[in-house]
Amino acid sequence: MDNIPNKNITIEQLDEMFSNIAEQGQWDLSQPLLWGYFFTDNDLNKLELAMPKIQAMGYSVVGIFQAEKEDVNEPDLFFLHVEKPEIHDSKSLDKRNDEFYIFAYQNGLDSYDGMDVGPVAQ
Numbered sequence: 001m002d003n004i005p006n007k008n009i010t011i012e013q014l015d016e017m018f019s020n021i022a023e024q025g026q027w028d029l030s031q032p033l034l035w036g037y038f039f040t041d042n043d044l045n046k047l048e049l050a051m052p053k054i055q056a057m058g059y060s061v062v063g064i065f066q067a068e069k070e071d072v073n074e075p076d077l078f079f080l081h082v083e084k085p086e087i088h089d090s091k092s093l094d095k096r097n098d099e100f101y102i103f104a105y106q107n108g109l110d111s112y113d114g115m116d117v118g119p120v121a122q
Contacts, residue, residue: 004098005105009114014090014097027119032085034120035096036062038113039080039104047080050107059084079113085120 018029027033037059041047044064051061062081069076088096097112104112 004101006111007098007101009094009097011090011094014093018090018093021117027117029089030087032087032120033117034083035086035088035093036081036083036116036118037096037100038115039082039100039109039111040077040113041080041110042075042077044076044078046107046109047078050080050103050109053107054080054082054103 021027022029039047039050047064051064055061059082062083065079065081067077067079086096093115097115100112104110
C-alpha cells in the first residue's frame, strides 16, 4: 500500500464504494459532494491541536465527539470530524486518504479513520 503509515482503506474498496454510489443513482458524482473525514485519538488535546492545521488545508471542522463506551473501563476515544465539498473518484479519494493517513501520522494521532459522503446542503 505504497508505504503509507497505517493505511487500511484500499483502492479496491473505494472502487466498490463509487460503484455502489453510481448504481444507487441518488448523487451526481460529477458534482461536488460533502465529504466528511474522521481522525481519532484517546487524547482530546492532540485533536484540538490538529484542528487549525486541517483548517489551514481548507477543511471545516464539524466538531470533536467522544465515542460511546461499551465498558466504563475503556479509555476515552475522541473523533475529529472535518468536511469539505469536493469532487472525487476512487483515485482522487485514495490520494486524499493517503494525505490524511500521513497527516495523522505526522501529528501523532491514533488514526485517520476514514470518510463519509453526502449531498452538499443547498
